Amino acid sequence: MKKKVLEVKGVKTSFFTHLGEVQGVRGIDFELNEGEILGIVGESGSGKSVTSLSIMNLVDHPGEIKEGQILFHQEDGKIIDFTSLSNRKMNEFRGNEIAMIFQDPMTSLNPVYSIQNQMIEVIQRHTDLNKEEAIERAKSLLEQVGIPDPDSQITDYPHQFSGGMRQRALIATAISCNPRLLIADEPTTALDVTIQAQILELLKKLQDEINMSIILITHDLGVIAEVSTHVIVMYGGMIMEKGTVNDVFYNPKHPYTVGLHSSIPKSTKKEKERLVPIEGSPPDLMDPPQGCPFSPRCPHAMQVCLEDAAPLFEVSDTQKVSCWLLHEDAPKPDEIFKGAK
């Protein structure tokens, strides 16, 4: 039996703007076990970043976690609900047991402090190391993430680092207290492919070495396929489909997941097949569709889809899909169910 790290139960997060309530996340449930890499994939506005901010309890005014629980399982088995913690209490966890890296490494580093100062700040906050020890620890971390010559580089300022090196420095800072959970929000989107490959290799290596769990948020299906063990597909603030990486890539059951797969070119195919885009555009979260968020764009939408959001139907032990087509009375369109067991 695998040890759980995180359970997210019925979380709803909204932002109360002067134009009205923007429902960023509209009720999501998932759990994460030790040593898993969970990929959350979705387009802009699907709620994937709001999910990560909610887990870190970093949703700022005018946003608010309206409902739900975020249960963090500590090493010793204690369970803590993040949503009930004060900001002060939460700070004991952030950077220590749960860490986060962001898309743009430049905006998450302070330009007027050296890398060394920024790293030892985090280390000293959560450990009893003195300054010299903290610097030594920082250097060994930089070495671990593949920054050449950390002895001289550590006193550099962020602008002296390239994009890939900044992201490495941030990863080094994030893992400095051996977190149980690392949340990586689009960690490679701002980087070039060759640098992206380096960072993905690094994340996999670290996950292996220090056995932490990772939540990887991205819009790139390729990145997900490359590193994740489990996948959640989000759309319009809800979970459309979740399962192991093989479930979602080889046996997708939600029309949105199927649509995503057919809108990207299959680089392995020789002959050119025309792309099949998903028509229409993503929903307005200020005024989301009443039923399934994907129903206005779904080629298989039925009356029930427009009225009620589907529950999560179980396809297998690992795979769950929120689509009425999975209901036993629903029609079974060929393009989704052909080849299914």
Next chain:
Amino acid sequence: MEKKPLLEVRNLKKFFDKTKGLFAREKKYLHAVDDISFTIYEGETFGLVGESGCGKSTTGRTIVKLYEPTDGQIIFDGVDLASIPEKDMLPYRRKIQMIFQDPYASLNARMTVTDIIAEGIVTHKLFKDHDDPEKAIQERIYELLESVGLKKEHASRYPHEFSGGQRQRIGIARALAVNPKLIICDEPISALDVSIQAQVVNMLEDFQDDFGLTYLFIAHDLSMVKYISDRIGVMYLGKLMEVATSDVLYDRPLHPYTKALLSSIPLPDPEHEDKGKRIVLQGDVPSPINPKDRCRFATRCNYSKILVKNDDDDFRDKIVGKFARETVIDHDQHRAVVEENKYITEEIADGIIEFGVKELYINRAKCFSKEPELKEYEKEHFVACHFTEEIDKGTLE
């Protein structure tokens, strides 16, 4: 059928002056585009790929002379655009249009969709012989909006009322409005969501068939470039590294950089056979300011360095004439036998052997002393590498 060249870029250079201060000792130039040549044939899509800072966007902008080229020729329809004065450029600006990456920044927020699309039509006086030019223009705009999948009612709205994908459609309608022959698409889908990307790409392909357009498609998303392009050029640090048809390039990349770049694409296929065979490049892209006379890719190339062991009999022969990759220090005598990136002469080689180095990383002298030219290795397959043949045949030591 004989292919007719529409655009020939010959030895194009674009340098930016980065010299700082009045009394700077030497001039510093950023070699954004450094001596590149390629041809785009009528009706085809030529893809230009590379990482950020490789000069692909600068190439696109220099072709339409948004930047004044430093040197070289841009022959469009038989006329060298680089040599004609600005005032004669107008007709060519109609024939060459551009679509930009950021659909938020490339549309004037104070103009309605009608104004945005009509601007080009008015500037180039396309309907001036018409009885009622205004009405004709309005109809043309409706027609264009419809063809890019928007509605008539959208014509009087402002850009902020549209989503990213819709704005990109407006940008495309604006480019099509003046009946261009060549459209330079500068990362047209990078800012869009995956499901919207496919819509835009399909639309671009349909227009190509309908109007016989030629595209220069600039992007960093290699799988999409492969999908849309007939031929592809790979750029690195202002240089073209390899040019080939897209099938050949992906099936049989010859340049070490192309090989690494292609293997870095994350495939949306968790159990693909090529998983784990990735070539991960070390280090970062070097500075493009006053680059040295050597292969631009040499510092990161997996083929440019060799590990030589001292137990080989021909150790001496192997290291003479190469460049040392690291500084070799003789600790007993407190001196450097050879410094990093220094040429290894016979005397130095003797010193290294005498001092008993076990193994040594060396750089191929050719890679580090001379810039390779882009040469036609096979028909329509151009590669800029000193060792193309050896790499292809696997005979490189």
